[in-house]
Amino acid sequence: MQRLNTLPADLVTSVNVHSHVERILPTxxxxxxxxxxxxxxxxxxxxRVDDFEARGEFPRELLRTLGxxxxxxLPYPEEYGGGAQPYEVYLQVLEELARRWLAVAEAxxxxxxxxxxVAGYGSDAQRKRFLPDMLGGELLGAYCLSEPAGGSDAxxxxxxxxxxxxxxxxxxxxxxxxxxxxxxxxxxxxxxxxPGAGGVSCLLxxxxxxxxxxxxxxxxxxxxxxxxxxxxxxxxxVPADRLLxxxxxGFRIAMSALDGGRLGIAACAVGxxxxxxxxxxxxxxxxxxxxxxxxxxxxxxxxxxxxxxxVSAARALVLAAARLRDAGRPYGAEAAKAKLFATDAAMxxxxxxxxxxxxxxYVADHPVERYMREAKVLQxxxxxxxxxxxVISRALTRG
Amino acid sequence: xxxxxxxKQVPDSGAERNLRSDDNxxxxxxxxxxxxxxxxxxxxxxxxxxxxxxxxxxxxxxxPSGATESIRKALSMGPDSAVHVADDALHGSCAVATSKVLxxxxxxxxxxxxxxxxxxxxxxxxVMPHMIAERLGIAALTGAxxLTVDGSTLTIERQTEExxxxxxxxxxxxxxVWDTINEPRYPSFKGIMAAKxxxxxxxxxxxxxxxxxxxxxxxxxxxxxxxSKRPPRQAGNKVADSGDGGVQLVQYLSSEKFV
Ligand SMILES: Cc1cc2nc3c(=O)[nH]c(=O)nc-3n(C[C@H](O)[C@H](O)[C@H](O)COP(=O)(O)OP(=O)(O)OC[C@H]3O[C@@H](n4cnc5c(N)ncnc54)[C@H](O)[C@@H]3O)c2cc1C
Ligand SMILES: Cc1cc2nc3c(=O)[nH]c(=O)nc-3n(C[C@H](O)[C@H](O)[C@H](O)COP(=O)(O)OP(=O)(O)OC[C@H]3O[C@@H](n4cnc5c(N)ncnc54)[C@H](O)[C@@H]3O)c2cc1C
Numbered sequence: 266m267q268r269l270n271t272l273p274a275d276l277v278t279s280v281n282v283h284s285h286v287e288r289i290l291p292t293x294x295x296x297x298x299x300x301x302x303x304x305x306x307x308x309x310x311x312x313r314v315d316d317f318e319a320r321g322e323f324p325r326e327l328l329r330t331l332g333x334x335x336x337x338x339l340p341y342p343e344e345y346g347g348g349a350q351p352y353e354v355y356l357q358v359l360e361e362l363a364r365r366w367l368a369v370a371e372a373x374x375x376x377x378x379x380x381x382x383v384a385g386y387g388s389d390a391q392r393k394r395f396l397p398d399m400l401g402g403e404l405l406g407a408y409c410l411s412e413p414a415g416g417s418d419a420x421x422x423x424x425x426x427x428x429x430x431x432x433x434x435x436x437x438x439x440x441x442x443x444x445x446x447x448x449x450x451x452x453x454x455x456x457x458x459x460p461g462a463g464g465v466s467c468l469l470x471x472x473x474x475x476x477x478x479x480x481x482x483x484x485x486x487x488x489x490x491x492x493x494x495x496x497x498x499x500x501x502x503v504p505a506d507r508l509l510x511x512x513x514x515g516f517r518i519a520m521s522a523l524d525g526g527r528l529g530i531a532a533c534a535v536g537x538x539x540x541x542x543x544x545x546x547x548x549x550x551x552x553x554x555x556x557x558x559x560x561x562x563x564x565x566x567x568x569x570x571x572x573x574x575x576v577s578a579a580r581a582l583v584l585a586a587a588r589l590r591d592a593g594r595p596y597g598a599e600a601a602k603a604k605l606f607a608t609d610a611a612m613x614x615x616x617x618x619x620x621x622x623x624x625x626x627y628v629a630d631h632p633v634e635r636y637m638r639e640a641k642v643l644q645x646x647x648x649x650x651x652x653x654x655x656v657i658s659r660a661l662t663r664g
Numbered sequence: 665x666x667x668x669x670x671x672k673q674v675p676d677s678g679a680e681r682n683l684r685s686d687d688n689x690x691x692x693x694x695x696x697x698x699x700x701x702x703x704x705x706x707x708x709x710x711x712x713x714x715x716x717x718x719x720x721x722x723x724x725x726x727x728p729s730g731a732t733e734s735i736r737k738a739l740s741m742g743p744d745s746a747v748h749v750a751d752d753a754l755h756g757s758c759a760v761a762t763s764k765v766l767x768x769x770x771x772x773x774x775x776x777x778x779x780x781x782x783x784x785x786x787x788x789x790x791v792m793p794h795m796i797a798e799r800l801g802i803a804a805l806t807g808a809x810x811l812t813v814d815g816s817t818l819t820i821e822r823q824t825e826e827x828x829x830x831x832x833x834x835x836x837x838x839x840x841v842w843d844t845i846n847e848p849r850y851p852s853f854k855g856i857m858a859a860k861x862x863x864x865x866x867x868x869x870x871x872x873x874x875x876x877x878x879x880x881x882x883x884x885x886x887x888x889x890x891x892s893k894r895p896p897r898q899a900g901n902k903v904a905d906s907g908d909g910g911v912q913l914v915q916y917l918s919s920e921k922f923v
Contacts, residue, residue: 297856305850335853348853 280551280631284364284543286580288357295354302361305334310365317490318368318635321482323447324490325405328372332402336362337376340525341384345396352525352587356532360580363536364543367639368491370536372405374529375443378647379406381522382452382467386510395469399450407448407472408526409439409496410519416441417652419454420462420516424498426455431505433457433468435476435498445494446479448472452522453498458513467515469507476501487638524597525590526647527604531583534604534611534643538576541611541618541636545569548631549621565621572614579607598660605653608643615640665719665813665835667710668773669743670766670780670792672700673727673734677785687881688888689756690786692728699734702781704741705841708848710779711742713813720744722773726754726765732864739859740851746862747773751869756881759787763795765879768872770800777818778838782807793840803833809844 290296309327317324331337339355341347348355355377363370380399383391398404415421424437435455442451451470458464470477480495510518546569549560559565586599615636619626626633644650675681675695682691710721723738723746725731735746749769757765770778783790797804805811808820809828816835821828823842851859869876877883903912917923 294853294857298853301851301853301856330850333852334850339853 280544280547282543282547284539286539290354290357291351292354295350298348298350298354299357299361301334302336302358305331306361306365310362310369314366314369314490315632317366319489321489323372323492324369325447327369328376328405329403331369331373332404335402336373337402337405338380338400340377341380341396341400345384345392346400347384347396351591352528353584353591356528356583356587359529359532360536360539363533364540366490367533367537368488370533371488371491371530372444374526374533375408376406377529378522378526379408379448379450379452381525382509382518383469385521386467386518387469391469391506391509395450404449405444405447407442407444407451408522409442409451409453411439411441413438413440413495417649419519420465421460422454422456422465424453424455426453426457426466426468426503428457428505429502432502433505433508435468435470435501435503437498439496439498441483441493442479442496443491443493445482445492445496447492451477451496452509453503454515454519455498457515462516464513465516465519466512467509467518468503469509470501470503474501474503486641487635488642521597523647524600527600527653528583528587528590530643530647531579531586531600531604531607534607534640535576535580535583537636537640537643538572538579538607538611538614541615541633542569542572542576544631544633544636545572545618545621548625552622559621568617568621572617575610575614579603579610582606598657601648601653601656601660604647605650605657608640609650611640611643612637665713665717665776666774667713667719667721667777667779668724668770668775669703669706669710669721669738670778670796671703671707671723671725671734671738672781672784672786673697673725673731674700674784674786677701681786683888683891687756688891692730697730697734699737700781700784700786702783702785702841702843703738704848705843705845706779706781707738707741707743708846709811709839709841710777711849712846713777713811714742717813719776722747722775724766724769724773725749726757726762726769728755735864736859737851739862739864740855741849742851742855744862746864748864748866749868749872750866751876751879753869753876753880753882756884757879758884758886759789759791760795760885761879761883763792763799765869765872765874766792767796767799768874769867770796772872776816776835777813778836779811780838780840782840782842790840793838797838800836800838803837804840805831805833805837806840808839808841811839811841811845 335348339348339350340352343349359370359374383395410419412422426433426435449472453468453470454465456464457466476499478497483493549565550558552559582603586596586603589596589599618633619637622631622633625631676698679696684691714721721743723743725735726749729750735748749765780793793806794804805820807822809823810821812819818837819832822831903909
């Protein structure tokens with residue numbers, strides 16, 4: 266009770282957050298898409314995020330709504346039911362979703378990543394057979410690369426697939442799998458040959474396959490509405506016609522999928538950081554100390570300026586890498602730079618947002634403590650930021 | 665089954681709305697104009713009937729040229745085509761005249777079922793379905809919270825204060841719906857693209873065979889004489905509890921005749 270009296274309750278409810286990002290988009294349809302996404306993000310995501318995060322519930326039905334709207338296949342060809350949008354547009358959609366609810370944006374990003382192996386490396390027959398359903402909005406995908414003993418060193422994986430007649434028999438454990446237990450299909454990277462990257466294959470497995478067993482959910486620091494768990498493969502039999510590309514050619518698929526996936530994570534980071542800036546700016550304009558709004562103290566005003574600048578720089582870097590990809594140019598190192606910079610920026614900006622709110626930033630009545638917990642994971646997933654530096658430095662020294 | 669959905673463009677009820685000072689009509693120029701909320705439920709109902717029973721869904725709007733934006737938005741949810749009745753002479757039309765125009769337009773469409781919102785958020789007269797049905801000589805099933813189509817038989821649950829009534833009629837008929845009937849879908853990205861290419865026919869009063877003198881200010885059966893802004897809300901009474909708070913509350917409630 267005492268605490269209620271010390272909280273300025275009117276301040277908690279009256280922080281009037283405005284967000285306006287000036288965007289240059291390539292087509293009229295992209296503007297219409299972004300407008301629709303903002304409307305849905307405001308009406309469907311914003312009112313639910315706190316509740317779902319508190320309960321740790323995955324918003325499966327909401328993902329279906331996004332699917333029906335057409336957001337679960339944006340960067341894929343129209344002939345398979347995709348939205349035929351360039352990455353430049355798809356990533357700005359992710360950014361708007363992440364501004365409201367990071368776990369939902371991440372879910373869209375992971376699903377989009379999980380469609381890539383079939384879209385990019387499947388045979389014509391496989392694309393025709395699988396992609397329309399995968400992009401259709403009702404199904405959700407997951408991407409199984411990491412293992413308990415090998416995250417950064419993915420090529421050391423031990424999950425193995427042994428050919429038996431018309432099937433592969435998969436045995437082993439994948440770790441940290443986003444959408445474990447919720448996904449309808451899994452991309453499973455597994456060893457079919459010798460050690461190292463040259464012995465890895467990629468299978469597209471149905472989640473209902475007997476022997477694919479999602480384990481207990483991890484208890485995560487943030488992103489709690491996104492289910493993450495190990496998946497045990499206990500002699501799961503996957504039909505051989507679900508091998509993508511050729512045997513032992515799977516590692517390349519994993520890496521090129523991650524190039525695009527990294528841009529997705531980077532865009533999520535930009536949206537999250539934007540939300541933190543918007544909230545901190547609104548709060549600092551209303552909170553008064555020493556007789557004036559704290560935003561008028563240079564110490565706070567300059568902090569807000571630095572935060573906003575980092576977000577703008579991160580967005581520019583992400584879109585520059587996306588435009589390279591859209592133009593069919595090599596973009597892997599640029600994607601790594603964008604992921605590194607944008608997620609580090611999100612960590613700094615969300616930490617500073619907590620500082621701007623002072624004690625109020627540290628409690629769950631305001632969203633900035635959640636933003637800070639969420640930013641951390643973005644520096645780890647789809648290649649830690651150390652691994653991004655590895656990618657960048659290798660590209661530099663390769664010449 | 666051919667379904668006509670009535671869609672009205674109205675000023676956003678969540679934002680500042682005004683009447684014009686010159687002629688007392690709704691100030692559409694300064695407003696953020698949107699689809700009348702209840703009409704989105706009408707569209708959804710039409711689309712879900714089409715999904716189950718096939719047929720065609722046509723959007724019908726009477727309104728100024730700017731209403732096209734709302735018509736495209738309506739089409740992006742899924743209807744097949746739209747008719748927009750636009751004519752300068754319509755400005756200032758009363759409900760009776762509006763129903764004449766809409767009935768004439770429906771008459772040219774050969775509809776089996778007409779679905780509309782139970783009320784608009786600007787006029788709020790709730791009479792349009794009854795007036796249109798009367799003019800067309802067909803049944804009006806109004807205030808539906810549920811609609812079932814079985815061949816040519818329509819059954820609604822008519823929402824009342826106490827519960828609901830079951831009312832049936834056969835097609836053609838007018839059905840008006842409340843926002844309890846369904847959950848309208850969002851337009852899909854592809855729907856937005858497709859809406860740009862869907863047929864949208866604009867009709868004038870002459871096209872409908874309605875004389876300009878029967879509508880607008882000339883034909884109005886009622887006139888808005890003057891209007892003023894609602895007075896600002898008074899500050900409430902605060903009861904400080906120094907032991908007799910309960911007594912004070914009861915005194916207040918009985919003085920206002922609430923108890
Ligand atoms: C919430 C969440 C969701 C995830 N979702 C998925 C998913 O859907 N699918 C999936 O496959 N994986 C997923 N992951 C796994 C994620 O990709 C791995 O956690 C990540 O790649 C790091 O692997 P690791 O945890 O084994 O850490 P390690 O590889 O053990 O790394 C530990 C530390 O060592 C550093 N390090 C490692 N190697 C080097 C090096 N060569 N040089 C310098 N530093 C190095 C790392 O940067 C890190 O700081 C998820 C993880 C989390 C937390
Ligand atoms: C403040 C105000 C006061 C008014 N006072 C009067 C008055 O006293 N007497 C009078 O006769 N008129 C009056 N009008 C005008 C009247 O509301 C309009 O003529 C209106 O078009 C018809 O009524 P409604 O939209 O309120 O119908 P409602 O019966 O409330 O609307 C029900 C449904 O009918 C459909 N519909 C209504 N209009 C259209 C349209 N133009 N195009 C397509 N579908 C439509 C929609 O589906 C709507 O949901 C007033 C309007 C306003 C804004």
